Amino acid sequence: MPLVLGVDSSTQSTKVEVRDADTGALVASGSAPHPPTAPPRSEQDPEAWWSALASAVAATGINEVAAVSVAAQQHGLVALGAKSEVLRPAKLWNDTECAADAGWLVKQLGGRAAWADAAGSVPVAAFTIAKLSWLHRKEPDHFDRLARVLLPHDWLTYRLTGAFVTDRGDASGTGYWSPSEGRWRTDLLRIVDDAPGDDGWEARLPRVLGPSEPAGALLCESAQLLGLRGAPVVAAGTGDNMAAALGVGLRTGDVAFSLGTSGTVYAVSDRPTADPSGAVAGFADATGRYLPLVCTLNATGVTDDVATMFDLDRDRLVDLALSAPAGSGGVVMVPFFAGERTPDRPDATGTVTGLRHGISKAHLARAAHEGVICGLLEGLDALAGAGADVASGRTVLVGGGARSRAYRHVLADLSGRAVTVPAAGELVAAGACVQAAATLHGRDPAEVAAGWGMGAGPTTEPDPGVDAGAIREAYATARG
Numbered sequence: 001m002p003l004v005l006g007v008d009s010s011t012q013s014t015k016v017e018v019r020d021a022d023t024g025a026l027v028a029s030g031s032a033p034h035p036p037t038a039p040p041r042s043e044q045d046p047e048a049w050w051s052a053l054a055s056a057v058a059a060t061g062i063n064e065v066a067a068v069s070v071a072a073q074q075h076g077l078v079a080l081g082a083k084s085e086v087l088r089p090a091k092l093w094n095d096t097e098c099a100a101d102a103g104w105l106v107k108q109l110g111g112r113a114a115w116a117d118a119a120g121s122v123p124v125a126a127f128t129i130a131k132l133s134w135l136h137r138k139e140p141d142h143f144d145r146l147a148r149v150l151l152p153h154d155w156l157t158y159r160l161t162g163a164f165v166t167d168r169g170d171a172s173g174t175g176y177w178s179p180s181e182g183r184w185r186t187d188l189l190r191i192v193d194d195a196p197g198d199d200g201w202e203a204r205l206p207r208v209l210g211p212s213e214p215a216g217a218l219l220c221e222s223a224q225l226l227g228l229r230g231a232p233v234v235a236a237g238t239g240d241n242m243a244a245a246l247g248v249g250l251r252t253g254d255v256a257f258s259l260g261t262s263g264t265v266y267a268v269s270d271r272p273t274a275d276p277s278g279a280v281a282g283f284a285d286a287t288g289r290y291l292p293l294v295c296t297l298n299a300t301g302v303t304d305d306v307a308t309m310f311d312l313d314r315d316r317l318v319d320l321a322l323s324a325p326a327g328s329g330g331v332v333m334v335p336f337f338a339g340e341r342t343p344d345r346p347d348a349t350g351t352v353t354g355l356r357h358g359i360s361k362a363h364l365a366r367a368a369h370e371g372v373i374c375g376l377l378e379g380l381d382a383l384a385g386a387g388a389d390v391a392s393g394r395t396v397l398v399g400g401g402a403r404s405r406a407y408r409h410v411l412a413d414l415s416g417r418a419v420t421v422p423a424a425g426e427l428v429a430a431g432a433c434v435q436a437a438a439t440l441h442g443r444d445p446a447e448v449a450a451g452w453g454m455g456a457g458p459t460t461e462p463d464p465g466v467d468a469g470a471i472r473e474a475y476a477t478a479r480g
Contacts (some may be wrong), residue, residue, distance in 0.1 A: 001021070001022060002021050002065075002066040002067075002440065003018050003019065003020065003021060003027060003062065003064070003065045003066060003068045003071075003197055004018070004021045004022075004065055004067075004068070004069070004274060004433050004436035004437045004440060005018050005057070005060075005062070005065040005067070005068045005203045005232075005433070005436065006018075006069055006071070006243075006275045006319075006380075006427065006428075006430060006431065006432030006433030006434075006435075006436055007020065007053060007056075007068070007069065007070040007071065007072075007151070007241065007432055008071055008072075008243070008426060008428035008432060009029075009049050009053065009070060009071070009073065009153065009156060009417045010034075010072070010240060010260070010428070011034065011037065011073050011074035011093070011094065012034055012036075012075055012261065013031055013032060013033045013034055013035065013090060014029050014032050014034065014049060014052035014053050014055075014056045015030070015031040015056065015137075015426050015428070015429050016028045016029060016031070016053070016056040016057055016059075016403075016429055017058060017229070017426055017430055017432075017433055018060050018433075019430070019433040019437070021066060021405040021437040021441070022437075022439055023452065024131050024430075024433070024434075024437075024448075024451075024452030024453070025074065026343035026424075027060050027062065028060035028061060029059075029060060029429070030055075030056040030057060030058070030059025030060040031056050031059065032051075032052040032053075032055035032059070033052065034048055034049065034052055034425070036107075036138045037092060037094075037103075038094075038338070039094050039095060039096045039297075039339060040095065040096045040097050040339075040426065041097055042054075042091070042092040042093075042094045042095040042096075042416060043088075043089035043090060043091055043092060044089060044090055044092060045086070045089050045090070045474075046086050046089075046090050046156075047086070047156050047175045048077055049072075049152065049155075049156060050156070050159055051080035052226070052397070053161070053226065054155065054225055054226050057226045057227060057228065058226075058227055058368030060297060060328045063227055063228055063229055064228065064230060064294050065228065065232050066232050066233070066308065066440055067232050067233045067234070067235060067236070067294070067436040067440040068160065068218060068232050068233070068234045068235065068433040068436055068441055069152045069235035069236075069237055069238075069243075069433070069435040069436035069438065069439065070122065070156045070157055070160070070234075070235075070237040070244070070432060071153060071237060071238050071239065071240050071243030071346065071429070071431060071432040071435075072094055072151070072152040072237070072239070072240060072246075072429050073092065073093055073152050073153070073239075073240055073241040073366055074090045074126075074151070074152075074172075074173040074240060075092075075093035075126045075127055075128050075131075075166050075174070076090045076091060076093055076128070076131075076151060076243065077090060077091045077128050077132060077135070077149070077151075077153045077240070077374065078106055078149075078150040078151065078152060078154070078155040079117035079135065079142060079146055079149065079157075080146075080147055080149075080150060081146070081147050081148075082145070082147045082305050083144045084147075084148065084158070085144065086155075087142045087454070088139065088142050089143055090152060090155075091131045091135075091264070093126045094126065094261065094262065094297060094338065095126075095131070095341050096125045097125070097134060098125045098130035098131050098133065098134040098348045098439070099124075099125040099130075099346035099347070100132075100250060100338075101125075101130045101133035101134045102123040102124050102125050102127065102130040102344075103214075104133065104470075105123045105129060105130060105175075105192075106123060106155055108191045108324065109188070109191065109404060110266040112276050112277065112278050113276035115175075115278075116274040116275055116278070116444040117274055117276075117383060118178065118185055118188060119175055119176060119177065119185055119188060119282075119353070120172060120179045120180060120272055120273065120281070120282030120283065120284075121172075121173075121175060121176055121275075121278070121281040121282050122268075122275075122276070122278030122281075122395060123175045123343070124207040124278065124341050124344050124346075125346050125406075126153065126295070126341055126418065127170075127173065127174065127175035128149070128173070128174040128175060128176070128190070129174060129175030129176050129188065129192065130175065130473065131448075132149065132189070132192050133192045134195070135435045136192050136193050136241045137187075143193070144203065145332065147204060148204055149162060149204050149205060150166075150206060151166060151170050151171075151173075151174070151239075151256060153166070153170055153237040153238065153239065153368070154166045154170070154206050154237070156237070157215050157234060157236075157237045157415045158235045159222060160215070160218055160219065161215045161217065161218065161222075161234045162208075162219055163206045163215045163216045164206040164207065164217065164463075165206050165208075165209050165215045165236060166169055166206040166207070166236070166237070167208065167209050167210075167211070167236040167238045167242075167286060167291065167470070168182065168208055168209075168211075168238050168284040168286075168287050168455070169238040169241075169242035169283065169284050169286045169291065170238050170239035170242065171184075171206075171208050171238070171284070172186070172281075172282070172283040172284040172291075173239055173281065173283055176188045176189050177208070177252060179272045179282055179284040180274070180282075180284065181289060182208075182209075183311070183466070184188065184201075184205055186201040186205075186289055188201060189201045190453050192296050194354045197430075201365060202344055208455055210236070210288070211236070211286055211287050211288050211435075211438070211444070211445050211447050212435075212438045212443060212445065213236055213254070213439070213444055213445065214233045214234060214235060214236070215234045215235065215236055215237070216232055216233075216234055217231040217232070217233060217234065218230075218231050218232050218233075220432075224229050233431075233436075233440060233442075235435045235436050235438075235439035235440060236421075236435070236439070238286040238431075238432075239252040239283075239286075240259065240428045240433060241266060241283070241291065242283070242284075242285050242286040242291060242430030242431070243427075243428045243429075243430075243432050243434075243435065244256065244258060244398055244399075244427045244428050244431055245268060245285055245286070245424075245431065246286055246287070246331050246392060246430075246431030246432075246434040246435060246446075246449050246454070247268065247290060247304030247363045247398075247422075247424060247427030247428060247429070247430035247432075247433075247434065247449070247454055248388055248396050248398055248422050248424075248427055248431075248455040249328070249449040249450055249452075249453070249454035250266060250267070250268050250396070250455070251447075252267075252268050252269065252289075252389055252393070253389045253390075253391070253392035253393030253394075253469060254267065254393035254395070254396065254397060255267045255380065255383070255393070255394075255395050255396075256388040256396045256397075257376055257395070257397050257411060257419075258397075258398045258399040258400025259299045259300050259372070259397065259399040259400065259402060259407055260296055260299060260300060260399040260400050260401065261299065261300065261301055262295055262296060262298075262299055262378075263295070263296040263297075263298065263299035263372060263375065263379075263401075264293055264294065264295045264296070264376075265293070265294050265376045265377075265380050265383065265388050266283075266292060266293035266294070266383070267288070267291070267292060267388045267389065268289055268291060269290040269291070269292055269387075269388050269389070270289060270290070271290065271387075272284075272290050272381035272388060273290065273292040273386045273387055273388060274386075275292075275382065275385075275386040276308070277382070278344060278383075279293065279294055279338075279342050279343070279379065279382040279386075279435060280292050280294055280379075280382050280383055280386040280388075281293045281294070282386075286435060286445055286447045287444065287445050289312045289446075290438060292383055292386055292388045294342050294376070294380075294382050295298055295341055295342060295382060296341060296342050296372075296375045296376060296379065296431070297336075297338045297339060297340050297341045297342065298335045298336060298337050298338055298350075298372065298375070299372050299376075299399075299401060300404075301337065301338065302333075302335040302337050302350070302371070302372055303317060303339060303365075303368050303369060303372065303401075303404075303406075304405055304406075306364065306365060306368045308379065310364075310365070311363050312441050314404070317365050317406075318404050318405055319365040320362045320365040320366075320404040321362065321365040321368070321406040321410075322366075322406055323367050323410065324360070324362040324363050324365065324366035325366075326366075326370075326372075326413055326463070326466040326467075326468075326471065327467070327470065327471045327474070328354075328363045328364070328366040328367035328370060329354075329358075329359060329363045329420075330354040330356070330474075330479075331352065331353070331354040331355065331359055331363045331364060331366075331367040332354050332367060332370075332474050332475055332478040333350065333351070333352050333353070333355045333364070333367040333368050333370070333371035334349050334350060334351045334352075334353075334371055334372065334475070334478050334479050335368065335372050335375065336348035336349060336351075336370040336397075336478075337349070338352050340375075341395075342375075342378075342379060342382075343402035343479075350379055352364070352476065353478045354478075365406075366406075366410075369407055370410055370414065370471060370475070371475065372401075372407075373407070373410045373411050373414050373415075374414065374471070374472055374475035374476075375475075376411075376417055377414055377415060377472060378476070380396035385463065392457070392473065393432070394420055395411075395415065395417040395418065395419050395420065396419070396420045396421070396422060396455060397411055397420060397421050398425075398427045400423075402421045403421075403425075404420075404436075407464075408421060408460045409460060410463040411460075411461070411464040412460045412461060413463050413465070413468060414468045414472060415462070415470060416418075416462050416468055416470070417461065417462060418459050418460070418461050418462065419460045419462075420455070420456075420457050420459045421457045421458055421459075421460070422454065422455045422456065422457040423456060423457040424454060424457075430454065431449075434448050434449045434452065434454070
């Protein structure tokens with residue numbers, strides 16, 4: 001049976017899965033950590049991703065696959081010089097040093113609506129174009145040596161194949177690729193620096209591949225370093241959210257909530273979106289469709305921090321949270337521990353309101369979970385407002401937070417929706433396997449995902465006795 005290797009290179013680690021290319025059955029998996037990082041300066045050496053990939057592949061015990069695909073954290077800037085050398089550590093999506101650059105860029109084009117129309121999204125600190133502006137402003141020597149601009153998954157694909165390529169899904173998170181037009185917008189890059197002109201910027205950018213178009217064959221040198229035999233085909237790869245949508249088999253009408261380092265809520269759409277408020281990023285997906293998405297900076301890191309404050313492990317924090325009533329006894333936590341992206345408040349901090357006599361650790365534990373979910377539900381409202389169909393299909397919960405009973409119950413209660421947690425745990429790596437199989441067989445990735453039965457799993461029903469409206473209104477008041 002042919003096997004495919006799917007890679008999830010996230011902020012925290014590299015995770016890989018090996019699956020049967022025909023059935024999707026999981027054969028093996030492995031993982032390896034990345035160096036820790038945190039805002040406001042969040043950077044990593046790309047070589048650490050390569051080392052982690054080699055370790056994760058070795059952990060599978062598999063040495064022969066037919067196809068490989070890399071999904072990775074979106075937005076990060078990998079700056080290469082004329083000899084394809086990495087010029088400096090990669091600035092990651094959650095680096096907030098670029099906030100001033102994002103604001104400056106928005107003004108240069110005439111406001112948020114103009115950016116939404118041009119690129120489908122309004123720049124925030126996370127976007128690659130803001131990081132390029134920061135590099136131009138703060139490290140002009142590095143900027144002057146800039147020969148290639150890659151995203152994390154692009155760089156890993158380059159190390160695998162020697163090809164400078166990307167896909168439309170990850171490209172749509174740069175702030176200079178238009179999902180509606182399907183092309184690089186070098187005029188937007190000329191706002192950062194107009195010296196190179198169109199041709200100069202085009203030469204720095206990777207070629208955008210189609211959903212099932214291969215990047216090339218695995219280089220012999222790379223195969224040896226990874227302990228793989230032969231020359232498997234390497235797929236285009238994509239961004240982590242786009243891969244997760246494949247891994248869960250997301251269809252039009254479905255909505256996905258992802259709880260990891262960041263929180264996201266997104267849906268598949270048959271048409272591009274453009275939200276002038278900037279709340280909804282009008283991304284493309286990995287199938288030729290679109291993936292309108294709202295991202296928050298604060299998710300499971302918030303509840304991890306609260307657990308640390310109380311000297312508890314995660315399981316005990318979950319037990320505490322579920323022992324408190326819905327609404328947390330009037331305690332509201334606005335969880336902007338790392339600043340925030342949606343709403344765009346990079347310098348914000350977390351707050352707690354409603355403290356009074358009789359409040360316990362349990363109330364605060366519940367408030368932390370409710371604060372994270374309330375922020376994402378505001379994102380769901382924004383998706384609906386941007387025209388995405390988020391009401392006719394399933395509601396799925398993915399990411400590390402999906403393993404938490406507290407997050408599952410709070411999301412179900414406050415959304416009023418049945419929440420499904422897919423049985424496939426590492427959905428980004430699974431989605432990369434879907435793309436690898438689609439490239440191997442020359443098929444639509446969405447058809448492969450459907451054939452593999454991705455997305456099935458246990459469901460949590462909402463408690464009809466919870467006054468979700470009152471809880472969300474209290475959160476909105478506290479957020480201000």
